[in-house]
Amino acid sequence: MKLRRRHLLLTGGATVGLGVLGYGGSVAVCSTSKTVTAKMIRPLFVAIGDILEPEIIGRAWLSRIGTRALHTRIHQRTDLLAATLIPDPAQRRAELSDVIRRDFARDETEVVENWVVSEAEAIIAGAWVS
Amino acid sequence: MFFDGRQQSGLPETDYDLIIVGAGPAGITLALELESLGLRIALLESGGQEYDDDAQRLNEGRIEGNDDEYDLQFSRLRWLGGTSNHWGGHCAPLDSIDFERSPGGGLSGWPFGRTELEPYYKKAHDYCELGAYRYNAAELVYGDTSGFLLHDNDKVETTVIRQSPPTRFGEKYSDRLEQSANIHVWFWTNVITVRSDDSGEWAETRTLNGVNRRFKGKAVVLAAGAIENTRIVLFSNQQGGTRLGDEGGLLGKCYMDHPSAGAGFIHFNRPVGDLVYWSDSSAHADEGVPLHFVLRLTEAEIAKRNLLNFQYYLVPFADVPQKVRDRWRAAKTGVTSLKNVAKRLLGRDIPVIGTPRTFSDDYCDFIANADAIAAVQAERIFAQPGHKRVLLRFESEERPHRTNFVALDPSERDALGMPRPVLHWATAEDDLAAIRETVQVFGNIVGAAGIGRVQLEDHDDDPYWGTTTAWHQLGCMRMAESPTSGVVDANCRLHGSNAIYVASGAVFPTSGRANPTLTIVALTLRLADHLSERMQG
Numbered sequence: 188m189k190l191r192r193r194h195l196l197l198t199g200g201a202t203v204g205l206g207v208l209g210y211g212g213s214v215a216v217c218s219t220s221k222t223v224t225a226k227m228i229r230p231l232f233v234a235i236g237d238i239l240e241p242e243i244i245g246r247a248w249l250s251r252i253g254t255r256a257l258h259t260r261i262h263q264r265t266d267l268l269a270a271t272l273i274p275d276p277a278q279r280r281a282e283l284s285d286v287i288r289r290d291f292a293r294d295e296t297e298v299v300e301n302w303v304v305s306e307a308e309a310i311i312a313g314a315w316v317s
Numbered sequence: 318m319f320f321d322g323r324q325q326s327g328l329p330e331t332d333y334d335l336i337i338v339g340a341g342p343a344g345i346t347l348a349l350e351l352e353s354l355g356l357r358i359a360l361l362e363s364g365g366q367e368y369d370d371d372a373q374r375l376n377e378g379r380i381e382g383n384d385d386e387y388d389l390q391f392s393r394l395r396w397l398g399g400t401s402n403h404w405g406g407h408c409a410p411l412d413s414i415d416f417e418r419s420p421g422g423g424l425s426g427w428p429f430g431r432t433e434l435e436p437y438y439k440k441a442h443d444y445c446e447l448g449a450y451r452y453n454a455a456e457l458v459y460g461d462t463s464g465f466l467l468h469d470n471d472k473v474e475t476t477v478i479r480q481s482p483p484t485r486f487g488e489k490y491s492d493r494l495e496q497s498a499n500i501h502v503w504f505w506t507n508v509i510t511v512r513s514d515d516s517g518e519w520a521e522t523r524t525l526n527g528v529n530r531r532f533k534g535k536a537v538v539l540a541a542g543a544i545e546n547t548r549i550v551l552f553s554n555q556q557g558g559t560r561l562g563d564e565g566g567l568l569g570k571c572y573m574d575h576p577s578a579g580a581g582f583i584h585f586n587r588p589v590g591d592l593v594y595w596s597d598s599s600a601h602a603d604e605g606v607p608l609h610f611v612l613r614l615t616e617a618e619i620a621k622r623n624l625l626n627f628q629y630y631l632v633p634f635a636d637v638p639q640k641v642r643d644r645w646r647a648a649k650t651g652v653t654s655l656k657n658v659a660k661r662l663l664g665r666d667i668p669v670i671g672t673p674r675t676f677s678d679d680y681c682d683f684i685a686n687a688d689a690i691a692a693v694q695a696e697r698i699f700a701q702p703g704h705k706r707v708l709l710r711f712e713s714e715e716r717p718h719r720t721n722f723v724a725l726d727p728s729e730r731d732a733l734g735m736p737r738p739v740l741h742w743a744t745a746e747d748d749l750a751a752i753r754e755t756v757q758v759f760g761n762i763v764g765a766a767g768i769g770r771v772q773l774e775d776h777d778d779d780p781y782w783g784t785t786t787a788w789h790q791l792g793c794m795r796m797a798e799s800p801t802s803g804v805v806d807a808n809c810r811l812h813g814s815n816a817i818y819v820a821s822g823a824v825f826p827t828s829g830r831a832n833p834t835l836t837i838v839a840l841t842l843r844l845a846d847h848l849s850e851r852m853q854g
Contacts, residue, residue, distance in 0.1 A: 291764030298757055298773060303764065303772070
């Protein structure tokens with residue numbers, strides 16, 4: 188069968204189009220999910236000022252566990268999610284301070300860049316730099 | 318009475334009731350304690366009444382492993398008073414947990430509990446000039462615990478280390494020893510070997526000028542420190558074809574020290590004022606005995622987590638930029654110059670240090686540094702008082718490991734013909750891991766209290782994690798009831814001997830966290846009771 192120029196153009200166009208659609212769609216879906224999470228956790232950043240070296244800790248922790256695990260951890264921490272719903276920033280900050288202290292009391296801590304930080308602190312710092 | 322062992326003649330007979338090898342804290346305590354029984358006691362001292370180069374050189378030896386900032390020659394001292402001549406004087410008893418748990422690795426722990434030593438600790442306080450036997454931190458500040466960083470709870474507590482003057486046992490007890498009719502101190506007399514047979518206990522001695530003597534006693538007590546005691550018994554076994562204290566292959570094994578280094582920092586949320594831990598805090602004493610305060614995990618917490626026993630000294634830590642230091646220096650110069658100007662105007666004398674200075678020198682120095690004086694004064698007025706950061710300096714227990722040991726050097730001998738010691742010592746990885754874990758646990762406690770955060774020292778930074786040492790030489794002749802589990806029995810008698818005993822940190826089966834001298838003296842007093850019964854019985 189003789190390959191017509193028109194067929195070649197159509198096939199090529201379709202392949203490129205599908206690729207673009209697939210990639211674009213994926214980017215859109217992922218960024219929507221990221222945006223949703225980012226929007227959801229933004230209220231936690233009120234506690235950033237209470238974390239020592241948040242950028243160093245956030246970057247180191249994030250590179251250790253990865254973005255996907257960060258999102259998983261955030262969704263597992265119902266106490267953090269509950270804190271995001273507190274409208275008053277001062278109250279929210281106080282609540283987060285309590286959450287962090289409870290982490291320390293339960294030994295839910297990690298050593299990140301030589302700092303002993305609570306898991307909540309690591310999550311907040313990681314989310315802040317992501 | 319004092320004798321110079323280098324003399325060939327004119328000296329007493331060498332047949333004694335008790336021969337004590339080494340006139341350090343243990344040897345002197347034992348001799349004085351048994352003096353009242355009327356026993357004839359020979360106290361054999363390698364050195365004289367003062368430091369001597371040739372005697373000190375007998376301490377030379379090799380270290381394989383942790384040889385940073387450590388040497389065998391000067392970590393131990395050879396003259397009357399022994400190593401108490403450079404002792405720091407920190408004293409605390411071992412903790413109950415130190416006696417209660419075994420160290421693992423198939424090794425046994427202490428064969429008795431802390432209560433066994435309590436009466437001897439109390440008595441040891443007198444020898445070490447420590448005042449009352451009191452270590453409860455809250456009681457010692459009369460209930461005012463506002464200077465504690467954390468309230469004592471089920472995880473953490475503040476505890477006390479008492480400060481001996483420090484007692485230089487040679488200086489302190491020299492007159493008593495010299496005046497005693499039945500204690501004979503033989504200076505310059507080095508024990509080469511010991512032997513135990515049906516006819517009695519023997520010590521072969523040699524002086525640096527070549528005088529050999531044989532001492533005979535109903536008992537011999539080795540009180541020459543962990544490394545020297547070990548060397549003497551190892552060499553005795555080598556020479557005599559015996560296995561004194563070595564049935565279980567543990568003679569010389571399980572050397573321990575107290576690794577010490579910066580563990581981490583506490584960064585406080587806000588500046589912290591005067592706490593009891595700062596070393597420049599002068600207000601804390603009990604009956605004139607200065608007190609040091611340290612933080613530690615409770616014994617319950619240590620047991621729960623199976624951690625090493627340890628203590629933290631809290632050291633205020635300042636990160637002062639060079640620019641600020643320069644300003645401080647300039648301000649100090651300016652203030653001194655201003656004072657000199659005032660003194661000149663008032664006609665007072667000014668001490669001349671270096672090149673004589675004129676009125677104009679001082680006046681111009683004051684003017685040149687006036688801005689620094691103003692800046693420093695402003696800092697003082699507006700700065701928040703207190704410390705934002707303190708260093709946690711740990712002193713930790715070291716687990717006994719067979720791989721840390723003292724042996725005889727096969728090629729090097731000292732001036733007396735004895736093989737020099739070789740110390741094989743390296744802080745074990747699992748010990749370092751346990752120390753790191755304690756910092757994290759402590760970080761959790763600080764975080765939960767809401768007072769700040771803990772930052773670990775950089776593990777890869779050798780100056781800290783290479784660990785320094787407290788020069789506490791312990792182990793090598795560990796105490797155990799069974800001759801296959803230890804080198805001496807619960808009475809400190811060398812297994813396999815009739816009456817060769819050890820009074821030294823050498824017998825510690827585990828090291829605990831406490832500075833060891835008080836326990837060494839307490840164990841010596843316990844041994845004195847045992848020998849008293851034995852000699853009189």
